[in-house]
Amino acid sequence: MRVEFGVLGAVGAWDEERTPLPLKGPRHRAVLTRLIVARRQVVPVARLVADLWDEPPANAVGALRTFVGDLRRGLEPDRPPRTPSRLLVTEGAGYALRAAREDVDAWRFEETVNALGDAGPARVLERTTEALAWWRGPAFADFGDERWLRSPRARLTELRLHAVELRAGALVALGRPVEAVPELDAHVTDHPWREDAWRLLALALYRSSRQADALSVLRRARAMLREHLGVDPGPRLRRLEEDILRQADRLDPDAGTAAVDQVWARATAAYEGALGSRARTRLESTVGLMRDLAVTGGGGLEAARRHRVAAVAAAEQLGDPELTARVIGVYDVPAIWTRSDDPEQARRLVAAAERTLRSLGPAGQDAARCRLLATIAVESRGTLPRDLPPSGALARPSQAAGQAEEIARRLGDPSLLAFALNGTFMQSFRRAGLAGRRDAIGAEIVALAAAHGLVRYEVLGHLIRVQARCAFGDLAAADRHAIAVDGLAARHDLPLVSVFTTWYRALRTASTGTREAAEAAYEEAAASLVGSGMPGLEAGLLPLARLCVALRHGGGPPRATADSDWGPYEPWVRPVLLTESGLLDEAAEALRTVPAPPRDLMFEAMWCLLARAAIATGDTGLLTKAHAQLAPAAAEVAGAGSGLITLGPVTEHLTAIESALR
Template sequence: MGVEFGLLGPVTARDPDGTPLPLGAPRHREVLGRLLIARGRVVPVTRLVTDLWEDRPPAGAVGAVRTFVAALRRALEPARPPRRPSRLLVTDGPGYVLRAGRDAVDAWRFEDTAARAGQAPPHAAVALWDEALAHWRGPVLADFPTAAWAAAEQARLEALRLDAVERRADALLATGAARDAVADLRAHVTAHPGREDGWVLLATALDRCGRRGEALDTLRHARRGLTGAYGPGAEAALARAEARIRSDTSGLAPEPAGAADGVWDRTAAAWARSVPARARARLHATAGLLRDLAVTGADGLEEAREHRRDLVAAAERSGDPVLAARIIGSYDVPAVWTRADDPEGAAELARSAARAAARLGPDGPPALRARLLSVVAVESRGDAAAHAPVPRAAEPPAAEPWRLRAERAAEEAVSLARRLKDPALLAFALNGAFMQSCARCGSAAHRDALGSELTRLAIDHQLPGHEVLGRLIRLQALAGLGDLAAGDAQAEEIDRLAHRDERPLATVFTAWYRALRRCATDGPEAARIPYARVLAETADCGMPGLTRGVAALVALVPVMRGAGLPDPDDLAHLDTGPYRPWLEPLLLAAAGAAEQARHALSTVPRPPHDLLQEALWCVLARAAASVRHGPVLRRARDELAAAVGEYAGAGSGLISFGPVTEHLKAVDTALGAYGLVAQEDDTA
């Protein structure tokens, strides 16, 4: 019928020639607007009455609505013969429906054009975003700014408009037209100062125009405003943008001389031009980049850890459970340290993977389910997934639901991967099984078997990253078992592979292993210099879960390999980091604060289920023996009994407190010395 309607501004109707149609009084336009936002659905007369007269409808309200509709029909179809039914504004059951096509309403054309822009390459996207935004003539349903019936649609369409402005700017930046984006973005954030993405885009555009100082000033101004209006934490994206701009030296870097660098630059530029902004392909490509970035070194690992959280959040916001599952499950970066570098982040990722697996259900794609379960197992390392207080060391062992879930996830992932006969998937699942192999003390032989299977699998199927992981697992396990000759062979092969495949983080572990080996063969005094060197060399390796607090453990090696207590002054200047709860009772006992040490032993949580748990149980046992704390002493004995034949702490590849057997003998001696006093101590 050719009539075009307008919602993006005052309510309008135009004939095929573009001539405005006379819609009459405000009530007529209000009825038209209400029918338009119904999007082809019937609006009962009673609903129209309620919407038009929000307080108290007059007695003749129904008749008035029918009069308004009749007037609209005459205005919209002036050539319609008398008594012929309207084909545009139709009576349907208890109400009315406006039968307008998608092309007939400016709001719908805006949405359709925006959808095409979101799927277009950047250059084409800019033109489409311009076309979409050109439909706007003012605020949505501008004639009725306070009408309750209009509020939801006004808010929805305005949110889409603001997003379109930002996505247009994003596309401009992708085409290299940063200067063209600046003016529009300034107006945008001035009118809508709470739009964090708008501020980030403006700062990015300014930076790409060579105005870095102005870009940083813009971000600082925005952060102050957002923090004041929305509270702390509202400006996380701004902080990341500031860090990125400060660290970006690309504008000062020389032109790449290598052929590979040139290919990289040209390909990256072609990708930015060709792939639509915010397309799903960008999420998948980003996931692949982050996998590779994580193994490039300390800086890359830290960057990958930060950006991975943002990527997962973006995938979850997409509303597509399969897309989210694929993104979350794609990060199969080999992980060898069983204490999380970022416990909160690890727990968040484990929860995201668990949610994605639940949405897919047990009948979802088995390979995808196996990947998600592997993520749960890997990220639930140590106590990262704990959502309740960890049981105390002085208490009998108790079931811990979060640990049981992680263990079951690892088992199911391995089972699914074996059934699917997918080598890469099995390698990832075995990594999860390794992370959950520390559920109890004395698992070095089991970890050696896992490492051996992973190494063979990786060699047979050309998985170099997982070959390094398999050998690292074996290196640690062999140290725990005291087989240092076999450990040396693994260390040599790891160093060779790390050099060949550019895996610098692997050599962090071989450096620590060699310091441990020197200590094991020549004694703590001979290892003093090697340990000092490795502490300095690996301090900034990007793995705080590995390095933080480890200097205190190194200082304890000569003490724990003997029979006494440490000199508190020897550790006073050291950061005990995450190990403080388990070292504190020993340090208090050494300082003569027996009652405080006993209290600390009564409240300390059991050691984390990681590669240092045997070492920490030995530390607790030494403290408990010195202050006659029976419950912790007996619990330590029960836990360590499973590790007979291993070396306490050596399974970490970092330090060794000597044979577990020697520590058990000391525990038995202390328990025997208690006699009947032990029962009295149990109630302390």
């Protein structure tokens, strides 16, 4: 049974027929809401207890388990006894709500609005109208000012206001300003500090042939801003007033944009007419578009991922393995981060590539096989090299990377080789201390891409070298590669690239500047991630960076605390937070069950955090393991190989471990 959850109003849950499901009392709803706020991540029992009660009773943990049991029965009434819940799951020492993204109205709303990107006004109007209709009242309406709700409530409220303004702007752009006026008038009355809303209202009035009213609105905005905030209107409001006074031509609908839209419509119609019902050609063309869309920004990247999986599924339904191989393999978007943005989609793509490889057979189609193998290697990022392949799989991801590289070199195809080397990079984390190997991969990609005009791969190669040079503490060389990346991105309109160079410069500040400067740099870097469409990178990164700054610079507790959303890093951060709070027994217990860190760009950093906690608790067994794992990286800087954070030289951590083991 599908269950929908709603928090855009009073918290509720409904079955497939929109029948409300019983959630019982306020504490039950609080547990469910706290898990929704965690966005599918595990929330430890201790965290839930602390959030549910200001002063937890002696039986708090038992009461929490009762609430969870009641919720499970309410949400899955037909679940057989003694079978695990598929929605409210127990994982480790905590709980998680594993609802699908589309089944939680807040998640669906955020994804819809953030995905609009550069969408045309008709699409914006359609999607914002639909999304705003999901609101039934203020977000989390049946809760007060709980600490853990402040940030998600503020984020959703801000996004709703943004959606209202997007919708109004779309109405104006579509030549329907009269419809936008009453909505915008109510909007500025309720939210008088939003300058863009005042600007849209004045523009809508002007385009409704109400010039005097438009000027009156701008005067009201100026008076309000000066009287209550002590500031003058911003440049966009001032420019609009000047344009209205002189009735500037540019206030009329943009003729240039209309001409572009007309050309696009005609070209689309010609394309449709030429292809007719040729589904195979359409599929290949669609994936080619998705490849370009993926580098345009957050909404484009998310849409590309979603449509790519649908295209692969459609190709498989046609029963043509050669077509499926082309549809899978043409999406050769360079990948730099070692954690997937959507692990479930990645697993589906890998499974499809495996099936297609088997269908192609052993002979011929070398280029197609190469692209399928490279896809497996890239999409299996974050998979531990020591993991066994899934049942029926043809090879480990690391073996797939090697096979793809061998085929590409034999064929002498530069674009194939660049894609294969991306897979080799993604599988180059079998142990610590391999920054030199990755630096060589990056150097080959840069040379290959520059020689053959593969701009996106040239960017990838430079970014790999930024990471590798940071791992060796060679910031001067990292600077050169970051500058090259920014230059390529500016010339070729690659907006997502600046996320990585902005974070690199924050790392640089953390390595050479004060604690205050480092924290400010990371705040700026975190802002670059908003709307980027890269949850695999964004989740937990800012609090982790803050923690690393605090541990490196000292001088007080980190700004990132147990209240932060640590995302995928929580298991390895929690013991350190407990030791920093003096809770050594709890830290020791956490260390006894902590899993080994994933072998990715954060591998050395996570082991250093574990080592710090193990030193504080006297866990000699874990210290011995940490020393063995970190020793190959003795010449590197912990965490800096990510190009994002730093915990200082690995030798410092090894020395501390050795002292503790004496």
